[in-house]
Amino acid sequence: MERMIAVDRLARPDNHILAPLERMFQARVDQGFSPTNVMPHEEDFLKGRLHGIAVGEMQAMEAAGRTLFDFPDAPWEFQLDMARQVWDESRHAEIFIKLLEYVGSYLGEFPETEVLWSCTQIDDPACRVAGINRGLEGLACDVFEQIIRLAQRMGDEVIERAVDYVLADEITHVRMGSKWMRKLTEGDPERLKKAQDFQDNIDNLFNFQGGRTAQEASPQVPIEVGGRAIDFDSTLTIAREARILAGFTDDEIERLLKAASRSAAY
Amino acid sequence: MSSLGERVNVLGPQPIFERFATPPAMLAAAGRILSLMAAGDAEALAGMATAAGAAELAAVAAAVRPGVYDRHEIIATARLNYHHYVKARLYGPRAEPFTLQFRLGEESGEWRVWEAINLTGRRGAWTR
Numbered sequence: 001m002e003r004m005i006a007v008d009r010l011a012r013p014d015n016h017i018l019a020p021l022e023r024m025f026q027a028r029v030d031q032g033f034s035p036t037n038v039m040p041h042e043e044d045f046l047k048g049r050l051h052g053i054a055v056g057e058m059q060a061m062e063a064a065g066r067t068l069f070d071f072p073d074a075p076w077e078f079q080l081d082m083a084r085q086v087w088d089e090s091r092h093a094e095i096f097i098k099l100l101e102y103v104g105s106y107l108g109e110f111p112e113t114e115v116l117w118s119c120t121q122i123d124d125p126a127c128r129v130a131g132i133n134r135g136l137e138g139l140a141c142d143v144f145e146q147i148i149r150l151a152q153r154m155g156d157e158v159i160e161r162a163v164d165y166v167l168a169d170e171i172t173h174v175r176m177g178s179k180w181m182r183k184l185t186e187g188d189p190e191r192l193k194k195a196q197d198f199q200d201n202i203d204n205l206f207n208f209q210g211g212r213t214a215q216e217a218s219p220q221v222p223i224e225v226g227g228r229a230i231d232f233d234s235t236l237t238i239a240r241e242a243r244i245l246a247g248f249t250d251d252e253i254e255r256l257l258k259a260a261s262r263s264a265a266y
Numbered sequence: 267m268s269s270l271g272e273r274v275n276v277l278g279p280q281p282i283f284e285r286f287a288t289p290p291a292m293l294a295a296a297g298r299i300l301s302l303m304a305a306g307d308a309e310a311l312a313g314m315a316t317a318a319g320a321a322e323l324a325a326v327a328a329a330v331r332p333g334v335y336d337r338h339e340i341i342a343t344a345r346l347n348y349h350h351y352v353k354a355r356l357y358g359p360r361a362e363p364f365t366l367q368f369r370l371g372e373e374s375g376e377w378r379v380w381e382a383i384n385l386t387g388r389r390g391a392w393t394r
Contacts, residue, residue: 014341014342015341015342015353016342017342017343017344017351017353017367019351023381024346026381027346027347027349027369027371027380027381028346028347030318030349030371030380031346031347031348031349031371033347038347042347044347046283047283047286101281102279102281102282103281103282103283104281104282104283104284104285104286105283105285105286106285108342108344109286109344109345110344110345110346111344111346111351156282158279226282226283
């Protein structure tokens with residue numbers, strides 16, 4: 001079996017539609033939408049977002065499995081954590097595939113992008129856990145917190161509880177990433193900086209040109225979900241409380257918020 | 267994806283929203299495009315492309331040997347807001363299957379191609 005497989009070699013069934021992220025953003029621009037992922041005020045938000053998470057969980061499962069396989073000389077405890085994460089992500093994928101059905105969607109209704117998997121294209125395990133566990137799983141904390149709040153406004157306990165259950169795991173994945181980023185780079189500040197820079201690149205990739213704000217700063221707009229009118233966020237939000245639970249420092253969260261507001265100015 | 271079974275026979279929460287129905291007119295337009303590809307009718311195909319998608323559609327059409335393929339199959343569709351990606355394959359008795367993917371969206375009441383890619387011999391549209 002091949003180590004360090006390229007981004008375009010991820011296996012998917014023939015009847016699965018894949019599209020690069022920039023092409024999907026262009027497709028949205030062609031229809032008069034923002035060049036971002038589906039936004040909370042859009043009609044398709046719940047279906048589109050849950051679909052994005054379902055395929056994201058699949059890619060997270062593959063990423064953790066790939067990390068386990070790519071670095072056979074990494075500490076045994078690191079390998080055990082990655083193996084555990086594969087198991088967690090596979091369970092999450094199943095949960096979100098069932099949630100898709102619950103909201104009248106299905107796996108494959110929307111195209112899948114390579115963006116999460118592309119974040120695994122680095123040959124240092126410290127960078128991998130910084131990028132995947134801290135960058136992407138930190139982003140998952142934001143996304144899940146927003147869906148939980150949306151479900152609460154909708155009065156839907158199925159979505160609220162299912163996503164809360166997954167969020168609890170993601171928090172442990174971030175903590176795992178912080179632990180291994182530090183352990184693997186102990187006594188090597190240059191390697192630590194490289195890992196942090198890799199995570200910063202990933203955080204910046206998901207700033208969505210100012211489409212992200214702090215939860216409390218997100219303007220509330222009227223939306224309709226399943227025939228019910230509610231007020232909800234007009235931006236993708238950054239979940240301070242969930243990130244603190246996951247072990248991000250205040251400084252790290254502030255940096256993320258500042259980067260998001262810088263993007264808005266462009 | 268295979269069906270997870272008859273939901274009405276399953277205890278527990280039932281779907282809260284309706285499934286989106288793939289527009290039959292979009293599927294008909296996709297079928298027409300595939301027929302024109304197989305026939306090598308570049309002019310008619312050009313009439314079904316937007317300005318943004320014309321060059322890509324022409325490049326894919328130029329890679330199809332006319333008269334070689336006699337049937338086609340839509341393998342998958344996926345939507346992004348109101349546009350639809352279509353992955354399809356052309357078959358002929360003496361040729362390797364030709365696989366392509368294109369995006370259809372309505373423009374002035376007509377379904378037109380906004381982008382197209384030749385996937386023959388490739389694993390997916392991620393391959394640059």
